[in-house]
Amino acid sequence: MLAVLVSIVITTVAGPPGAGAAPSxxxxxxxxxxxxCKTLPSDPPLEAPLYAQNAGASPxxxxxxxxLPHATRMPASFVAVQxxxxxxxxxxxxxxxxxxxxxPTGAQSGGAKQSSxxxxxxxxxxxxxxxxxxxxxxxxxxxxxxGKGITATVVAQGRSVVVTxxxxxxxxxxxxxxxxxxxxxxxxxxxxxxxxxAKHVKPD
Numbered sequence: 001m002l003a004v005l006v007s008i009v010i011t012t013v014a015g016p017p018g019a020g021a022a023p024s025x026x027x028x029x030x031x032x033x034x035x036x037c038k039t040l041p042s043d044p045p046l047e048a049p050l051y052a053q054n055a056g057a058s059p060x061x062x063x064x065x066x067x068l069p070h071a072t073r074m075p076a077s078f079v080a081v082q083x084x085x086x087x088x089x090x091x092x093x094x095x096x097x098x099x100x101x102x103x104p105t106g107a108q109s110g111g112a113k114q115s116s117x118x119x120x121x122x123x124x125x126x127x128x129x130x131x132x133x134x135x136x137x138x139x140x141x142x143x144x145x146x147g148k149g150i151t152a153t154v155v156a157q158g159r160s161v162v163v164t165x166x167x168x169x170x171x172x173x174x175x176x177x178x179x180x181x182x183x184x185x186x187x188x189x190x191x192x193x194x195x196x197x198a199k200h201v202k203p204d
Contacts, residue, residue: 030076037066115188
């Protein structure tokens with residue numbers, strides 16, 4: 001499931017071979033800064049599923065987005081601009097949050113040259129999740145340590161850098177047992193920045 005998604009992302013944003021993930025010249029990335037998880041007016045309204053609430057998750061309306069693993073640090077010029085739930089087979093879904101430099105009112109978006117970072121946990125949406133299916137690591141990537149006991153696979157092509165890792169099954173809140181993996185995708189952003197964001201993906 002996830003490997004298919006990664007290949008789609010790379011295909012849609014790839015530039016000339018060897019282009020790397022160079023940032024857009026007009027984007028001021030700045031250092032990574034703490035960023036809080038806040039609701040957006042356009043959020044699909046989601047509350048934690050019942051099994052998660054029974055395991056300690058908050059029942060707050062629209063609160064599930066921030067209880068799932070999400071970005072806690074971002075480049076100084078990036079803000080959350082969109083969230084969407086992308087259905088996957090077998091009741092899984094990607095809870096995707098896109099971060100990008102804000103676009104001034106009335107200005108045209110950057111289109112293909114727009115820089116962005118997308119954080120997307122893959123979650124089993126079954127009423128009572130059973131054994132979690134974890135997809136194999138994407139082909140053609142290299143392994144990178146994100147933290148103690150956490151190893152990610154990095155795939156870089158064109159302007160895209162995709163970092164994927166299985167979510168731990170131990171030492172995490174019990175209501176997150178349905179999280180299978182996390183993907184952080186940077187477009188027009190240096191690999192070091194994408195990895196820095198990935199290392200700071202945590203639940204509230």
